[in-house]
Amino acid sequence: MIATSEVEAAARRIAGRIRRTPVFQDGPVLLKLExxxxxxxxxTRGMFNRILTAAxxxxxxxxxxAASGGNAGxxxxxxARELGVPAEIYVPxxxxxxxxxxxxxxxARVVQAGSEYAEAYEAAVVQAEVTGALFCHAYDDPDMVAGNGTLGLELAEQLPDGFDTVLVAVGGGGLIAGVAAALHDRARVVAVEPVTSAALNAALEAGGPVDVAVSGVAADSLGARRVGTIxxxxxxxxxxxxxxxxDQAIVEARRQLWEDYRIVVEHGTAAAQAALTSGVYVPEPGERVVVLLCGANTNPADLA
Structure with missing residues (x-):
């Protein structure tokens, strides 16, 4: 597990290298525009912390x-570009x-290997052993998690009156682990996963990380076969x-974000919003809920 002090140290380390992303409020809706x-x-928060710590x-x-469904890469x-070092990225x-x-x-040098993240990961690990490059795990690494957690500290600073709940889309779990470390005594953190890529949910039921089948519209960003140990x-x-x-709820939430706010996000990001719009998560009266909109690397052509 990651301590809050590690997240605070990461915030100092990466200061000046990341953007302080805004919080948007429309009535009861609070959206963190990460x-x-x-x-x-x-x-990007986690990767800067990982590389700077190693440096x-x-x-x-x-x-x-690194191996990635896309975003970690x-x-x-x-x-790596900003720090002036070479990068080799494996993607499915x-x-x-x-x-x-x-x-x-x-x-970056891009290598496509395998049909899902787990296969690209295996190929990247082998290549790192051959070349001696610093392997940057997409989510199950203490430095990565601590860097991601700076988002939670930032959120707390931006909402000094407090908030009750944060909805976090989960793939391998690098974001929710960091946010939970940053906010463990300040707010409730809720994991949101696609039915078709639910590695954390399966792990909690099994009593430990287990392999799950991965598919669905959000598999490119939330398609970890096994949740991280952290x-x-x-x-x-x-x-x-x-x-x-x-999947239907995710697609509809993504479209709704576009239609209501002209916000373009990937399906994995929309999963967090889908918890609210589909009624899977129903806030209590007066509950202040923040939705983390965490990624936008998508093709917006299908939103028209």
Whole structure:
């Protein structure tokens, strides 16, 4: 598990390198617009913290390597470019073309391997052993989690009057573990997962991380076959609730964000909003709920 002090240290380490993303309120709706972060997702916070922490002891000449459904790779590529180190990113062949193209634009070497994240991960691990590059896990790494958690500290600063609940979309769990560490004594954190990619929910039922089948509209960003150990331990210890949303609810929530606010997010991000719009999570009267909109690396063509 990650301590709040580790998140605070990460906030100091990455200060000046990330954007302070706004909170938007429309009536009872509070939206944390983290999709405006550099490289289009919260993972840039974690990747900067991971690489900068390692840099304190010297980075290998081969630079960094990461496996990703897209967003972690984009974050690694962006952070590496800004820090002047090489980056090699492994993604599955099913990764959205918009993400693959952006990886190349950021200057990373892109390798497509396997049909899902787990297969790209295995290939990246082998390559890191061959080249000696710093392996940057997409979610199950203490530095990554602590960096992601800075989003929670930022949120607390932005809403000094407090809030009750934060809805967090979960894939491998790197975001929810960090946010829970940052807000463990300030707000309730609720995990939201697609029915078709529910690794954390399955782990909580099984008493530990287990492999799950992965499919559905949000699989490119939330399609971890197995939740991270850090996330599982954090969720189990804090007894974080987990709710599931189906693909139709995710698609409708994504469209609703566009129609109501002209916000363009990926399906994985819309999962958090879908918990509210589908009624899977029903706030109590007066409950202040924040929805983390954590990524926007998507093709908006299907929103028209």
């Amino acid at each position: 999709f405006l972060q550099h490289a289009g997702s919260f993972k 304190e002891h010297g980075l290998p000449a081969a630079g960094v390597i 984009l974050a690694a590529a962006y952070a 062949v099913t990764a959205p073309p918009v993400k693959v193209a952006k990886l190349a634009k950021l200057g 996330a599982y331990r954090t969720a189990a210890a804090a007894q974080l609730p987990s709710v599931l949303v189906d």
